[in-house]
Amino acid sequence: MKKILLFILLASICQIAFSQNNTNSKDPEQTIFVYGGNQNLKFTQYVADLTQKKNPKICFLPTASADNENNIKSWNYFCKQLGLTPYILKVWVASNKENKSFEDILLNMDAIVVGGGNTLNMLGIWKAQGIDTLLQKALKKGIILAGGSAGSLCWFQSGISDSRPVKLSVIDGMSFLPFSHCPHYSDKLKKEVYHEQIKNKTIKAGYACDDKSGILFRNGKYIETVSLNDINNSYYVALNNGVVESTKLLTRILVNKDALSVEDYKSVVVNKSLKEYPEINIQDSPLDAFISFKYLSVNGQNSKYKKISCFSMQSRLNEDTPNTIVDNKTRDKHLNTVVSKVFIYNDLVAGVVNRMHDYYGLWFFYQENGKWLNAGEYFGGATVLEAEIAFRENAKMHLGKVKKTIMEK
Incomplete structure (x- = not known):
């Protein structure tokens, strides 16, 4: 009996030791995040969050744009906004x-x-400099790899690119991900060529991303899709019985952590054009204030902007600004402005979403002394939802300005 108990005890100890050794020797997760378009603030934040570190070290590689200074400036701006130290690896350097x-x-x-x-060109330079090998080492080490456009295509086995003259073509990537890929999938021509190459079996099935959508992979497997709005998505594209099928992936829309929740503010659907309202000049509600402001634009009454603007804007406006003559084309453009929604937060800050042409603007208004006053325009986005997210993410900041103004008075 004692021998049996001793055997069980030794077996248990060995099992625990084996389990611990397995845990300690477990390879780091290999994480790749790709998106269809150019770099942006939210996807940079997403990458920073993936590191699970308070002050992560994130390096930007602008190789594909020949170390373009404007792209580097954008990266520096994003890092500044997120409180990160900007790291950049340039390849156009001399020995030093x-x-x-x-x-x-x-x-x-x-x-x-x-x-x-x-x-x-980027892949050619990386190969010559040995950077491709270093990126593979980085991935195996657990360093997160990410990028958009050229910065997404490079991780896949192959994909559609405009890197060659005359027409779109297939290029080979580094095969860190065993699929094909098409960035800028919202581009009709890129989509058609991608489908054609899959149908011809030139490339295998894979993943495509619209410009403002991205996909997270771990250990070579799909994890999730994220997007900046409700019209940009990612897809799994494959050949099924001779037909190319594009399956939209379930998408999580990114919203900043400190944004308002949908329960924090009032939302009113309007969906009316400015020309459906009579000309007014009152500020009793955010909608009234917006209509009044736009009619001043229609009539070219620039000198009155200061009187209907909030305290924080008045100091930047010149009350002696002369009126202008508005031509019929400009007048029609303003009158055809469609008011989509109105949001009100804490009865002090409001946002009015309006559509002109192919984008949605977001005008902020503050309540001061019982009147709603113009606080300036913010680019809302490509959809009403994207504009609403912009309101949710910026309303607290605007509320701080209102409270500061009240205290100063």
Whole structure:
């Protein structure tokens, strides 16, 4: 009996030791996040969140755009907005003992983000410089890889690119992900060529992303799709019985963590054009204030802007601004403005979503001394929902301005 108990005890100890060794030797997760268009603030935040670190080190590779300074400036701006230290790996450099090696830079990051541009040229440079090998080491080490456009296509086995002259073509990527890929899938021509190549079996089935949509992969497997609005999506595209099928993936729309919840504010659906309202000049409600403001634009009464603007804007407006003559084309444009929704937060801040042409503007209004006053326009986005998200993410900041004004008075 004692021998049996001793055997069971030894077996248990061995099992625990084996389990611990397995845990300790477990390879890091290999994480890749791709998106269809250019870099933006929210996807940068998404990558930072993936690291699960308070102050992650994220390196930007602008190789595909030939280390374009404007792209680097955009990256620096995003990092500043997020409170991150901007790291950049440039390839157009000369030997210098003070420079760190590509390996020292890349393999000491928490994440690496690749920008857009010419995918084919980028991959050629990476291969010549050994950066492709370093990126593979980074992935195996658990460093997150990400990017959009050229910065998404490069991780896949193959995909559709405009890197060659004359027409779109198939290029080979680094095969970190065993699928084909099509960024900018919202582009009709890219979509058609991608489908054609899959149908011809030139490339295998894969994933496509609209410009403002992205996909997260872990260990080579699909995890989730995220988007900035409700019209940009990602898809799994495959050949089924000779027919190319594009399956839209379930999408989670990204909203900043400190944004208002939908229960925090009032929402009123309007869906009327300005020309359906009589000309007024009152500020009893956010809608009245917006209608009044737009009619001033229709009539070219620039000198009255200051009187219907909030305190924080008045100091920036010139009350001596002369009136202007508005031509019929401009007048029609303003009168055809469609008011979609009105949002009110804390009875002090309001947002009016309006559509002109192919985008939705978001005008903020503040309540001061019982009147709703113009507080300026904010780019809402491509859809009403995107504009509403912009309101949710900025309303608290505007409320702070209102309260500051009240205190100063």
